[in-house]
Amino acid sequence: MDTLNSILNQLVDVVVQSITPEAAQQFIALRACEKDQELVNQFAQAANEGRLNEDDRATFVSLIIASEFIALVQIRARAILAKSSRI
Numbered sequence: 001m002d003t004l005n006s007i008l009n010q011l012v013d014v015v016v017q018s019i020t021p022e023a024a025q026q027f028i029a030l031r032a033c034e035k036d037q038e039l040v041n042q043f044a045q046a047a048n049e050g051r052l053n054e055d056d057r058a059t060f061v062s063l064i065i066a067s068e069f070i071a072l073v074q075i076r077a078r079a080i081l082a083k084s085s086r087i
Contacts, residue, residue, distance in 0.1 A: 008069050016076040021084045024077035030070060040067075 019027070032040065043060040046052050052060060 004065070008065070008072060011069065012072045012076055015073055016080065019077065019080055021081055024080045024084075027070075027073050027077040028081070030074070032067075039063075 031037075040060075040063055043052065043056060043063065046056065047060060
């Protein structure tokens, strides 16, 4: 997992290097649509109940990784906005 976190952080670094305050606001506002959020919730419930098959588990893990990436970008985007408001 440390390798995955390292890769995610490297990707986030590349994304945020040239981000504008306007783009930062768009990243911060990014949310899963209702349909996608419901799918994540279904996978989470199935995982908690031990009902995920291998394909569903792989999909769920991919969704978790994507959401972690988005969360990291949003954290950095908030920092960019905070810094730009102090300038």
